Amino acid sequence: MEVFLQTLVAGILKGGLYGLIGIGMSLIMGVMGIINLAHGQLMMVAMYVTFVLSHYLGIDPYISLFVSMPALFFLGVVIQKYTLNPLMEVDSILPENQVLMTVGIGMVLTEIARFIFTSDYKSVQTNYSDATFYLGEISFSVALVIAFCIAIGFTLFMFWFLLKTDIGRSIRATAQDKDAALLMGVNSKRITVITFGLGSALVAAAGTVLMPIYYLFPDIGGPFTRKAFVITILGGLGSTVGAIFGGLTLGLAEAFGATYIGMAYDDMIGLLIFILVLLFLPGGFKRLTKI
Amino acid sequence: MLKVNNIDVFYGDLQVLWDVSFEVREGEILVLIGANGAGKSTTIKTLSSLLTPAKGTIEYGGIRLDQQEPHEIIQLGIVHVPEGRRLFAEMSVEENLIMGSLYGEAKAKRYETMEHVFELFPRMKERRKQMAGTLSGGEQQMAAIGRGLMSLPKIMMFDEPSLGLAPILVQEIFEMIKRIKEEGVTILLVEQNVTQTLAMCDRAYVLENGRIVLEGAGSELMENEQVKEAFLGI
Numbered sequence: 001m002e003v004f005l006q007t008l009v010a011g012i013l014k015g016g017l018y019g020l021i022g023i024g025m026s027l028i029m030g031v032m033g034i035i036n037l038a039h040g041q042l043m044m045v046a047m048y049v050t051f052v053l054s055h056y057l058g059i060d061p062y063i064s065l066f067v068s069m070p071a072l073f074f075l076g077v078v079i080q081k082y083t084l085n086p087l088m089e090v091d092s093i094l095p096e097n098q099v100l101m102t103v104g105i106g107m108v109l110t111e112i113a114r115f116i117f118t119s120d121y122k123s124v125q126t127n128y129s130d131a132t133f134y135l136g137e138i139s140f141s142v143a144l145v146i147a148f149c150i151a152i153g154f155t156l157f158m159f160w161f162l163l164k165t166d167i168g169r170s171i172r173a174t175a176q177d178k179d180a181a182l183l184m185g186v187n188s189k190r191i192t193v194i195t196f197g198l199g200s201a202l203v204a205a206a207g208t209v210l211m212p213i214y215y216l217f218p219d220i221g222g223p224f225t226r227k228a229f230v231i232t233i234l235g236g237l238g239s240t241v242g243a244i245f246g247g248l249t250l251g252l253a254e255a256f257g258a259t260y261i262g263m264a265y266d267d268m269i270g271l272l273i274f275i276l277v278l279l280f281l282p283g284g285f286k287r288l289t290k291i
Numbered sequence: 292m293l294k295v296n297n298i299d300v301f302y303g304d305l306q307v308l309w310d311v312s313f314e315v316r317e318g319e320i321l322v323l324i325g326a327n328g329a330g331k332s333t334t335i336k337t338l339s340s341l342l343t344p345a346k347g348t349i350e351y352g353g354i355r356l357d358q359q360e361p362h363e364i365i366q367l368g369i370v371h372v373p374e375g376r377r378l379f380a381e382m383s384v385e386e387n388l389i390m391g392s393l394y395g396e397a398k399a400k401r402y403e404t405m406e407h408v409f410e411l412f413p414r415m416k417e418r419r420k421q422m423a424g425t426l427s428g429g430e431q432q433m434a435a436i437g438r439g440l441m442s443l444p445k446i447m448m449f450d451e452p453s454l455g456l457a458p459i460l461v462q463e464i465f466e467m468i469k470r471i472k473e474e475g476v477t478i479l480l481v482e483q484n485v486t487q488t489l490a491m492c493d494r495a496y497v498l499e500n501g502r503i504v505l506e507g508a509g510s511e512l513m514e515n516e517q518v519k520e521a522f523l524g525i
Binding site: 166169170172173176177179180181182183184185186187188 | 339341360361362363364365366370371373377378379380381382386389390391393394398438442
């Protein structure tokens with residue numbers, strides 16, 4: 001029973017972070033209609049930003065959120081404005097080819113990171129990296145709990161933003177009916193740029209709060225792009241509420257897989273769930289929610 | 292007020308409008324009628340800058356409308372209520388209305404205008420929290436008109452507002468359009484419902500195969516042999 005509860009806690013904490021990663025990808029999917037296959041690589045960039053700030057300037061990873069998020073927002077804006085939007089201007093290029101562009105961007109980011117930092121593993125050591133506290137018999141990693149709380153905070157903020165501000169509403173409107181949004185005066189190009197920036201900033205937050213408990217190397221982006229993809233599909237493409245459920249599901253599946261089947265299989269469990277959802281609940285959890 | 296001068300419009304290689312010219316006068320209800328595929332919706336879409344004319348100009352108060360970006364049109368006081376309503380299905384009625392008032396004066400007077408829309412369409416007030424996608428066809432049309440009104444337009448363009456509605460609802464929608472005109476909004480209406488629209492409009496143009504073939508007062512066109520034969524089946 002303790003093992004079960006311990007696993008449940010680990011899964012939920014991880015799931016909260018996965019949700020944050022998935023929301024960024026879902027937003028981009030909803031507005032642009034494409035999967036951003038550089039999502040994990042953007043997270044990797046944010047992790048290196050955090051690493052540099054901590055290693056050379058001694059800045060606490062949580063403080064560096066104030067740097068990594070704006071930096072990745074800006075990077076996302078530049079990517080959308082100068083590499084993805086120009087593709088839409090050309091009639092002979094299918095919009096789907098933007099996905100290929102994101103693959104290329106992911107590769108470039110990875111190789112730039114390798115060029116600067118080599119392939120060595122890096123990590124950020126803080127005095128709370130290994131700290132734990134106990135509730136009853138269940139142990140909680142302090143850093144993971146803080147990461148989870150920050151993830152929930154950003155998730156709630158994102159929902160407030162999408163539901164209550166004009167820009168948030170314009171993002172949702174563009175995702176639901178782009179032409180009607182245009183007629184209402186929504187500058188859809190500007191919205192795509194803002195959305196890509198926001199998605200990048202959200203995944204940057206996830207990467208930054210993971211740094212105290214994770215290691216970092218240039219190829220770490222790929223696995224996280226895959227996870228984000230699975231989360232987005234589980235949630236139903238473009239659904240932000242779905243992405244949270246997708247993130248939790250993946251987090252729990254990986255945790256239980258690692259505990260009851262074997263550490264090496266946690267990725268496999270996630271992908272197995274992914275296939276089962278595709279087979280039996282096509283459309284993902286969006287079918288069960290509304291936003 | 293708004294002048295369309297000799298425009299040619301293409302979808303890709305296919306020419307849809309040929310040398311179309313007409314004029315919208317302040318305070319009137321102007322109707323474009325014509326069969327399916329005559330180019331009515333294309334005309335409205337061109338006025339909204341969703342399509343760009345290959346030739347010709349569109350002038351509106353000293354501004355070249357054909358050189359504007361689509362999202363700029365609504366800020367000039369021209370709103371397009373599109374065919375098939377095109378509401379934001381997964382947003383509430385209230386949020387759909389808010390989407391009509393993103394800029395300038397419309398934004399400043401957002402909740403004032405919303406109260407006015409609720410006066411015109413009491414049913415929208417009842418349904419304000421409901422998702423637009425779950426409304427009935429008639430209610431969706433009201434919400435779409437309400438969303439257009441939220442922008443405090445000078446010109447409102449309607450694309451087939453009667454499409455798919457029961458006759459009694461069509462009557463209601465047309466009454467509403469007349470009322471909006473009385474509030475000082477100029478109306479440009481595209482319709483296949485020829486009998487009713489000719490009866491309510493000030494002037495009308497008849498489109499045929501992408502060309503304007505007739506123009507005149509609504510009552511005049513009702514008596515026109517060509518119109519009778521082509522549209523009224525008399």
